[in-house]
Amino acid sequence: MAQAAAIGGALEERGASRGGGLARRRARIAFLLCLPLILLVLALVIYPAFYSLHLATLNKSMTRFVGLANFAFLFKRETFWMVVEQSVIFAVGAVVFKALIGFVLAHLVHRLPQRGQRAWRGMLLVPWVIPPAMSTLVWWWMYEPSYSALNWLLAGMGFAPVPWLGDPYWARFAVILVNVWYGAPFFMIMYLAALKSVPAELYESAEIDGANAWQKLIYVTLPMLRNIIAITVLFSLIVTFANFDIVRILTAGGPRDMTHVFATWAFKLGIESNDIPLGACVSLFMFPILGIAAVFILRDVHRRSRELAGVAA
Amino acid sequence: MSRPEVAAPGAEKAPTGDLRRQRRWALWSAYACLGLFCVFFLAPPIYALVTSLKTSQEIAALEGNPWLVRDPTLANYAALLGSSTFLRFFWNSAKVAVIVVAVTMVIATLAAFSLARMRFFGSTALATGVFLTYLIPETLLFIPLFQIFTWLRDVTGIEFINRWWILCIVYPTLTVPFCTWILIGYFSSIPKELDEAAIVDGASTLQLLLKVFLPVALPGLIAATIFAFTVSWAQFLYPLAFTTSLDQLVLPVGIVTNLIKGDVFNWGQIMAGALLTAAPPVLLYAFLMDYYIAGLTAGATKG
Numbered sequence: 001m002a003q004a005a006a007i008g009g010a011l012e013e014r015g016a017s018r019g020g021g022l023a024r025r026r027a028r029i030a031f032l033l034c035l036p037l038i039l040l041v042l043a044l045v046i047y048p049a050f051y052s053l054h055l056a057t058l059n060k061s062m063t064r065f066v067g068l069a070n071f072a073f074l075f076k077r078e079t080f081w082m083v084v085e086q087s088v089i090f091a092v093g094a095v096v097f098k099a100l101i102g103f104v105l106a107h108l109v110h111r112l113p114q115r116g117q118r119a120w121r122g123m124l125l126v127p128w129v130i131p132p133a134m135s136t137l138v139w140w141w142m143y144e145p146s147y148s149a150l151n152w153l154l155a156g157m158g159f160a161p162v163p164w165l166g167d168p169y170w171a172r173f174a175v176i177l178v179n180v181w182y183g184a185p186f187f188m189i190m191y192l193a194a195l196k197s198v199p200a201e202l203y204e205s206a207e208i209d210g211a212n213a214w215q216k217l218i219y220v221t222l223p224m225l226r227n228i229i230a231i232t233v234l235f236s237l238i239v240t241f242a243n244f245d246i247v248r249i250l251t252a253g254g255p256r257d258m259t260h261v262f263a264t265w266a267f268k269l270g271i272e273s274n275d276i277p278l279g280a281c282v283s284l285f286m287f288p289i290l291g292i293a294a295v296f297i298l299r300d301v302h303r304r305s306r307e308l309a310g311v312a313a
Numbered sequence: 314m315s316r317p318e319v320a321a322p323g324a325e326k327a328p329t330g331d332l333r334r335q336r337r338w339a340l341w342s343a344y345a346c347l348g349l350f351c352v353f354f355l356a357p358p359i360y361a362l363v364t365s366l367k368t369s370q371e372i373a374a375l376e377g378n379p380w381l382v383r384d385p386t387l388a389n390y391a392a393l394l395g396s397s398t399f400l401r402f403f404w405n406s407a408k409v410a411v412i413v414v415a416v417t418m419v420i421a422t423l424a425a426f427s428l429a430r431m432r433f434f435g436s437t438a439l440a441t442g443v444f445l446t447y448l449i450p451e452t453l454l455f456i457p458l459f460q461i462f463t464w465l466r467d468v469t470g471i472e473f474i475n476r477w478w479i480l481c482i483v484y485p486t487l488t489v490p491f492c493t494w495i496l497i498g499y500f501s502s503i504p505k506e507l508d509e510a511a512i513v514d515g516a517s518t519l520q521l522l523l524k525v526f527l528p529v530a531l532p533g534l535i536a537a538t539i540f541a542f543t544v545s546w547a548q549f550l551y552p553l554a555f556t557t558s559l560d561q562l563v564l565p566v567g568i569v570t571n572l573i574k575g576d577v578f579n580w581g582q583i584m585a586g587a588l589l590t591a592a593p594p595v596l597l598y599a600f601l602m603d604y605y606i607a608g609l610t611a612g613a614t615k616g
Contacts, residue, residue: 029518030431034439037424037493041446044486048457049449055457062460105350108343120347122602127354129598129605131547133565134587138357141364141580147375149360181354186609193610235448242450245549249569263452263550270456271554279456286453294445 055280062277070281079257079265084285086172087261091241094179098240099233101180102187109188110195121192128185136249139178140165143250168258171251175259178246187232194228195221231300234293242286262286358591365389365585372580389585399586401560402567405477406546406590409563412481413545414538417488421537424489425496426522430508440497447490455554458483462555477561480552484545492537495608499533500526536608539601543594564590 059066074080109120127135142149143164151161164174202220211219222229244263247253253260253268260268262285270279364372366385377383393399427433428440462473473479503526511525527534552566559571568586572579598605 026431027433030427030436031433033423033427033431034433034436036420037443037489038439040420040485040489041443044458044483045446045449045454048454048461051461052453052457055460101350105347108347108350111340111343112347118602120351121606122599123351124347124354125598125602125606126358126595129543129595130358130591131549131565131594133547133549133569134591135357137569137583137587138361141584142357142360147372147379149356149379152379181357185354189606189609193606238448239450242452244452248549248553263450266452266456267550267554271459276456276460283453283456286450290448290450290453293448297445297448298441 052280052284055277056284058277060275060277070277074278074281079260080282082257083260083262083265083282086259087241087285089172090176090179090243090247090261091237094176094183094240095233095236097176097180098183098187098236099229101184102191102232103229105184105188106191106195109192121189124188125185127182128189132182132245133249135182136178136246139174139181140250143174165251166255168255171255171259175247175250178250179240179243182246183236183240187236190228190232191225194225198224230296234296238289238293241289358588361584361588364580365582365588367581369579369581389581390589392582393585393589398559398567398571402562402564402571403589405562405567406564409477409480409484410542410545412478413484413488414541416481416485417492417541418534418538420485420489421492421496422522422527422534424493425500426526428493429497429500443490443493446486447494451487451548451550454486455550459554474555475557475561477556477563479555480545480548480563483551483555484548487548488541488544492541495537495540496530496533499530503529532604532607535601535604539597539605540608542597546590546594 055062056070057065057067059069105124109117109124112120145151145161145163145166148161148164150164154160154162163170165171198221202224203216206216206220241261242263243261244267247259247261247264248267251259253264257265262282266279266282268279269275269282273279360380363380363382366382366387366389368384368386368388371383424443428436428443459474462479465471466473473482507525507529508521511521516524547565548563549565549569552563553570556562556566559567562571564586568583568590572583572586
């Protein structure tokens with residue numbers, strides 16, 4: 001987002017220095033270069049997004065306008081409220097653990113001697129590289145109740161076998177665990193990059209002032225990383241809220257629809273049960289969180305471009 | 314009198330030795346923690362590898378340590394690589410990935426060049442808008458897109474749903490915004506003196522892009538290419554919603570829907586298939602890790 005502001009500033013300065021006719025010709029070329037991107041976004045992102053608003057107001061056979069009847073129908077269904085609850089539990093639970101584990105890992109790797117860091121980072125990022133649909137298949141096999149790798153380990157430690165995907169509450173835990181496994185490395189990489197950009201002098205002066213490790217974390221690291229933490233958590237919240245692959249493959253929403261999130265339920269209603277308007281309705285519930293994110297990001301861009309203008313003046 | 318003088322250096326030495334011991338202890342505990350996390354992160358791929366080397370009999374026997382393989386066999390891999398359906402999935406995935414990467418890089422490079430260096434009405438808003446577009450998840454768009462393609466079929470008579478190439482149309486919505494975004498970053502970091510020098514030497518806009526920007530921003534181009542490839546190779550929702558026939562499926566969906574037939578789980582083959590599907594992005598990552606990470610951290614991304 002800082003980029004956009006910087007680019008904006010750079011563009012302004014450039015535009016002012018050009019003459020009229022040449023500037024217009026350049027603007028036309030610039031617009032033409034962006035045209036494929038604009039068309040793609042308009043036709044395949046913006047238009048479908050608004051089209052789904054329209055779809056959500058039709059009846060099942062899409063022949064009649066029914067207003068908000070689909071929403072009214074959803075609000076009366078118990079499954080809908082369960083999906084809302086599970087989506088929030090899934091997204092918030094997974095993001096909190098991903099952020100925590102990512103933060104701890106970034107610190108651990110950052111503390112290692114420089115030459116060892118590469119190898120560790122390389123190994124720790126593997127879950128992020130494997131296509132999530134494929135790693136979820138592997139987790140499914142590890143969760144297998146009769147002869148599962150996990151239950152075998154538990155038995156070895158003297159615990160009773162766990163019905164990972166058979167019991168609704170364990171299943172909720174199981175889908176979150178897979179998401180944490182997949183997403184934590186990403187947080188680690190982001191925080192590690194941010195940690196490396198914190199000036200060492202800050203820690204040195206904190207040390208001179210007698211700060212211990214904990215105080216350095218609270219008063220130096222966290223304030224310096226505040227922005228990157230906020231942004232990664234916000235983005236991750238959006239993506240995790242919209243997650244599809246993991247729940248679809250592990251449980252397909254079951255047992256008793258208790259692990260459905262918005263995306264999988266929308267898929268079930270819209271594509272599998274052929275009720276496109278109702279599916280569109282469900283997927284629209286992912287909009288609010290997107291809107292909130294957009295407000296934050298736009299505010300950030302705005303603030304940074306103002307800061308930039310201040311520096312220039 | 315001399316005693317305290319002797320004792321003093323010793324007293325000074327003790328805390329430094331202590332500190333060093335403390336440091337070493339902290340380092341070892343960091344290694345131990347990281348080791349535990351590595352076990353957690355690498356257990357699934359390792360377990361997949363172990364299972365893929367087992368015979369169906371060994372898996373069905375349900376006895377002994379599941380993490381060990383008693384008589385390893387490559388039969389699962391041989392069965393997959395000899396099956397025309399699996400090869401068909403692989404071929405479809407490869408076609409889609411190559412086309413999507415090419416389309417993405419052309420659209421993203423042109424737009425990023427324009428947004429990083431030129432100005433037109435609304436260009437600043439567009440740069441921000443591109444980033445916001447990137448945040449719109451595919452789970453929000455697959456239902457309206459499905460309906461749009463059904464409608465297009467009714468109008469044009471061309472079948473869109475259940476054709477592999479429909480993925481080449483929809484995947485760029487996932488790849489182009491982010492690739493444009495990282496390329497804007499790389500292009501803006503090129504010093505302006507460089508293009509001014511090229512323009513003074515009589516370079517056209519096109520020459521400026523091809524002869525100056527692309528070579529200088531090569532690391533950015535590689536990072537964007539890797540990102541586009543990884544996304545189109547791993548995408549699961551769109552192919553699941555838009556393709557159903559055996560000969561139109563791509564790898565992830567093909568493996569999930571086709572290797573699992575009813576109640577019969579041929580786990581050995583499923584795991585071999587999952588590993589073969591994961592192989593191209595993992596290999597790419599192994600050889601180009603730095604570009605991969607540069608792309609990831611370039612513009613605070615999704616996770």
